[in-house]
Amino acid sequence: MVEGVRELKKRETRRRIAETALRLFAGHGFDAVTVAEVARAAGVTEKTVFNHFETKEDLVYSEDRAFEAELLESVRTRPAGEPALAAAERFLVGRYRRLAIDPASGDRARMFATLVAASPALRARERRIHARYADALCALIAAEQRAAPDDMRPRLLAEALMVVHGESLAMMRAGLLEGTPGDELGPRAVAAARRGLALLAGGFAGYAARRPG
């Protein structure tokens, strides 16, 4: 019981630090704000910040581990008979839909987009995070399918899913930076992701046939 309250408080502190950091970074730029300033604004010590976040970049990508865990869980616990792609689609599309239904998530996403657009270091970090998602998905699918080492199909599926995710994020961020409201952007991103995922599901055999002449 006591442990439960302690855990809850810890999570709340972590959330507050990350929100504060995002707001400060978005206002002044990622490089211009120090971890000490984040700590002060969040009402904690610098040591507390580093207890929760290993690096300054982790303050921005504070939800990457939760995202990864939920993505993997959605694939791992899919109904019997369901292909991995369908489970991943349900999870990803559900995420993009949040933008449409939760205005606070739109504000947060807009700050995020501003920040990442201005920082090559953060974009490089994000590429590494997405590569980690792909590795984890690939390992999960390969284990499930008992894939031979020469079987590149789990890797193909995992990387293709991450292309859809990356393109969907890029689209939503571009829209947010142009001031498109979340309830318009969300459905647009969902539709674009679904179109990409439909091609993945059905295959490229009939796609991009060369026109005569």
Add this chain to the structure above:
Amino acid sequence: MVEGVRELKKRETRRRIAETALRLFAGHGFDAVTVAEVARAAGVTEKTVFNHFETKEDLVYSEDRAFEAELLESVRTRPAGEPALAAAERFLVGRYRRLAIDPASGDRARMFATLVAASPALRARERRIHARYADALCALIAAEQRAAPDDMRPRLLAEALMVVHGESLAMMRAGLLEGTPGDELGPRAVAAARRGLALLAGGFAGYAARRPG
């Protein structure tokens, strides 16, 4: 006529420098050999090396522009009605097959594999080169298909093809480093690539269905 001979000589010099560099790098390590040493061993001045290759890394990836041009050309000039995937498959599989039929290409590939395995800098460079291939393929397909900016399908196809290529290269290199002969490795890589490409062609809708229980 004179121009033709000059061009031929220039290309021959370029080839000799790259072959010499690959041999020296493979023997002593990429970092341990200077461009001056490459020049001396190839019988040219350092200035001549830099006339042909912008950076030291380009000495290793001396064929990347030719590879890119041939890949794009194979897609651009495919027969009317043929999907882009089929054209890319013909080109890539033809490349992997060389390993089986040309012993010299096997020796070269083995040196290459040794070198890249030992150098994170070269691997990073290679990732950038593959990203450039994907960008070029994506741009070609998007232009052909007159894809809207929100249409992620050209990107999906281009990136998926580069996953197949990357996995095929990784497989061939691992085999080369284990001493597997080229005439055994080549067909194995071709079969693995074809299996991945078949999944791309047919789609992931039926792949990795969860087993009951």
